Amino acid sequence: MKKTRWIRTLSILVLLCTLTAAGAADLGLAKEKKRGSVVQTGIERLLENPKMLNGKKVGLITNPTGVTADLTHDVDALLEKNIDLVAVYGPEHGIRGTEQAGSAPGTYEDPKTGLPFYNLYGKTPEEIAPMFRDADVILFDIQDVGSRFYTYISTMAYAMKAAALEDKPFIVLDRPNPIGGEKVEGPVLDPDYQSFVGIYPIPVRHGMTVGELATLFNEQFFEKELGKKVDLQVVQMKGWKRDMLFDETGLPWVLPSPNMPTPDTALVYPGNCLFEGTNLSEGRGTTRPFELIGAPYIKGWEIADRMNRLDLPGVSFREAYFNPTFSKHAGQNVGGLQLYVTDPDKYDPIRTALSIMVELKKLYPNDFAWRNDNWIDKLMGTDEVRKAIDDGASVDKIIAKWQKELKAFRQLRESYLLYR
Structure with missing residues (x-):
């Protein structure tokens, strides 16, 4: 009697495993079909x-x-x-x-x-x-x-x-x-x-x-x-x-390119590449380039708290610390932020980057600096943004200045x- 029950239980377990494996295989096949059939380049x-x-x-x-x-x-x-x-x-x-x-x-x-x-x-x-x-x-x-x-x-x-x-x-x-x-x-x-x-x-x-x-x-x-x-x-x-x-x-x-490891990197790049024009590391020399931003003079908890209080759409921040293996601040302990895009539809990479710069300028007025070759002007395509941040302008005011030209380009x- 016990032997019969044991055989019956074993048979049920084998059947369940088979069904589960088949279901997983079907799901994997469905995913593979979806992956290979969406866009043809x-x-x-x-x-x-x-x-x-x-x-x-x-x-x-x-x-x-x-x-x-x-x-x-x-x-x-x-x-x-x-x-x-x-x-x-x-x-x-x-x-x-x-x-x-x-x-x-x-x-x-x-x-x-x-x-x-x-x-x-x-x-x-x-x-x-x-x-x-x-x-x-x-x-x-x-x-x-x-x-x-x-x-x-x-x-x-x-x-x-x-x-x-x-x-x-x-x-x-x-x-x-x-x-x-x-x-x-x-x-x-x-x-x-x-x-x-x-x-x-x-x-x-x-x-x-x-x-x-x-x-x-x-x-x-x-x-x-x-x-x-x-x-x-x-x-x-x-x-x-x-x-x-x-x-x-x-x-x-x-x-x-070597510092564009994932599509997530590309998503933050239009904003965080702008940190190339500052004395902050834009995360080169780490495994999360452009998602990590920082400098030796930054206390991560200070800037993370300020940025999260802004409640910017589609993005959250955590205090982060890293030691770049090359590029800016190589071999130094760096404090700063890691960005987490929570809603790509709402996230505005340029507004986010400008907000970080404005807050850093307030927090560390004697430390935050532009690269001395004004690289930020080449990246922005204008010197107005750098000058506005130096003058203490708000992010809304900075963004408002380019809306006319942006509308013309959209057309x-x-x-x-x-x-x-």
């Missing part, structure tokens, strides 16, 4: 029908983010399709993504494919143009992060101008804006502050894809600067919607949006 759509490249020598501008949904790199995917790839070009951080900010490797032969790898970073359109002469057409496929001062869109613009100078067609293989395509925030660049971290009058958070930006640049600026436009084509995505954040696309995240961008 420009490179994947091109590979489905690569006829536009038939008989052409192709140059490719890319970096580690140039991958298909199954993580095959563009270089390998194009070669598998027997595309005549003759050269590969890289932006800041290099084609392989090995270099820190402000760096890129020089020209070398790729040991895997034997192709020449060229560095475009730090070169003018006139210097880039001769590098395109062996190609009949130039492809661009790099994941942007949605902020004006992230230099890949500047590299794209320079490469487009170089292609125009050489009469080469330029094809942008579009990718999602990882922080969404609806919000447009921050000051519009004043042309007096033009630099490689801001080459055209667009706001800090532009809310556009690289394909949309390429179209805007070509139509709005190239005619005036070059006397002609580039022969531009954008291979559009399929399935992307403007309100999507990156984790809703089903695409794999590949680090666009301008409407003509160049490819996804509705």
Whole structure:
């Protein structure tokens, strides 16, 4: 009798385990199907029908983010399709993504494919143009992060101008804006502050894809600067919607640069990159760059308490302490904040960063300082923000000053949006 009960109990347990495992497997399959079916990028759509490249020598501008949904790199995917790839070009951080900010490797032969790898970073359109002469057409496929001062869109613009100078067609293989395509925030660049971290009058958070930006640049600026436009084509995505954040696309995240490890980093970057222009660490040299902000003179509990009392929408703060392994305050114990975005729809990265700066200026008036090269002005695209903070202006007053230009940009961008 006891043996019969034991066998019956064992059978029930085996059945329950089997059902649970099957359910988990089905759930995993459902998640996998969802992950792989939401957005199709420009490179994947091109590979489905690569006829536009038939008989052409192709140059490719890319970096580690140039991958298909199954993580095959563009270089390998194009070669598998027997595309005549003759050269590969890289932006800041290099084609392989090995270099820190402000760096890129020089020209070398790729040991895997034997192709020449060229560095475009730090070169003018006139210097880039001769590098395109062996190609009949130039492809661009790099994941942007949605902020004006992230230099890949500047590299794209320079490469487009170089292609125009050489009469080469330029094809942008579009990718999602990882922080969404609806919000447009921050000051519009004043042309007096033009630099490689801001080459055209667009706001800090532009809310556009690289394909949309390429179209805007070509139509709005190239005619005036070059006397002609580039022969531009954008291979559009399929399935992307403007309100999507990156984790809703089903695409794999590949680090666009060494200090952009996750989509969460990209979300805070439009605001917290501005701390590059101060004497605070923006978290470089930690495992949470741009989410950690601090300096040796800051008492974490003081600034965290002040920031949480402001009750800013969509974000919370905790006091944090860290010791950067490189960049600002390397090897020193640093006090400050870690940001936690609680609601991406409500979170305003630029308002949040400005609020931190204003509070730090009040707390530590003799310690908080701008970088002496006024880098903050280049990042902001204006000197008005720095001056307003120094004068004790409120965040609301600072933001109000750029609303007219921001409204004009919103109207301008409407003509160049490819996804509705």
